[in-house]
Amino acid sequence: MTGRMTDSTIDGRDLTIRHATMADAAALAAIEAACFPPAEAADPDAIRARLVAYPECFWLLCDDSDDADGTIVAFVNGFATDRRDLTDDMYDDASQHDPHGAWQMIFGVDTAPASQHRGYASRLMRRVIADARAAGRLGLVLTCKDRLVGFYARFGYVDEGVSGSTHGGVVWHQMRLTF
Numbered sequence: 505m506t507g508r509m510t511d512s513t514i515d516g517r518d519l520t521i522r523h524a525t526m527a528d529a530a531a532l533a534a535i536e537a538a539c540f541p542p543a544e545a546a547d548p549d550a551i552r553a554r555l556v557a558y559p560e561c562f563w564l565l566c567d568d569s570d571d572a573d574g575t576i577v578a579f580v581n582g583f584a585t586d587r588r589d590l591t592d593d594m595y596d597d598a599s600q601h602d603p604h605g606a607w608q609m610i611f612g613v614d615t616a617p618a619s620q621h622r623g624y625a626s627r628l629m630r631r632v633i634a635d636a637r638a639a640g641r642l643g644l645v646l647t648c649k650d651r652l653v654g655f656y657a658r659f660g661y662v663d664e665g666v667s668g669s670t671h672g673g674v675v676w677h678q679m680r681l682t683f
Contacts (some may be wrong), residue, residue: 505616513548514643516590518567518568518569519548519565519566519567519568519624519627520565520566521563521564521565521566521569521576521627521628521631522563522566523559523560523562523564524555524559524562524564524579524581525555525559526552526555526556526559526574527640528555528562528564529548529551529552529555530645531546531575531576532551532555532562532564532576532579532614533546533547533548533551534583535576535578535579535614535615535616536612536614536647537617537679538552538617539612539615539616539617540568540612540614540616540672541672542552543672543673543674544672544674545610546611546670547594548677550595550596550598551582553598554581554583554598554611556598557583557598557599557601558583558584558598558601558603561581561582561583561608562579562580562581563579563580563581563582563627563628563631563635564576564578564579564665565577565579565624565627567580567619572605576616577615577616577619578613578614578615578616578619578624578625578628579612579614579628580610580612580613580614580625580628580629580632581610581611581612582596582608582609582610582646583600583601583602583605583608583609583610583611584601584602584603584604584605584606584607584608584609584639584641585601585602585605585606585607585609586602586605586606586607587600587605587607588607588645589645589667589668589678590610590611590645590646590647590667590678591668591669592669592670592671594609594611595611595643597625597670605641605647606641606642607641607642607643607644608632608636608639608641608643608644608645609644609645609646609656610632610644610645610646611646613628613629613646614662620628626658629659630659632644632659633659633660642682642683643680643681643682643683644661644681645668645673645678645679645680645681646661646678646679647669647676647679648675648676648677648679649674649675649676649677649680650675650677652678653679656679657679659681660681661680661681662681662682663676663677663678663679664677664679664680665677665678666678
């Protein structure tokens with residue numbers, strides 16, 4: 505589905521959650537580059553490959569206010585798989601996506617810098633969790649830096665400790681939300 509999924513208002517802005525299309529690729533790549541250091545960010549080619557393989561696993565929060573005209577302010581992406589743990593090879597191999605996979609992996613939770621600290625990522629994460637539950641998944645898995653463990657714990661994610669991932673040369677914590 506690429507149409508509107510949810511309408512709400514935060515900070516007086518009209519917001520819509522929708523899935524991505526290929527037309528969103530450049531905007532998504534720009535937000536990704538602004539949110540992560542180059543070693544950690546998905547490059548434009550990786551974003552496009554992901555959009556080809558699993559556009560339904562991109563959730564976009566768009567500002568539909570008159571002056572924003574549908575601007576993407578935040579997004580979450582990742583794919584579904586039967587593998588229990590998020591591993592580095594998943595980031596660059598979109599072909600591993602299994603639409604019927606047991607686990608929803610989360611590769612990135614990105615909020616455009618000008619839109620951060622307004623509750624947008626939280627609003628989007630709640631939708632992703634609800635959609636994963638509705639799809640019959642066992643739960644969701646993500647990795648995050650130490651400073652974000654508390655943020656994800658608020659949604660029910662449990663810190664499983666330091667991940668085997670070395671993506672971008674960083675230490676990550678693997679977090680799991682099991683339904």
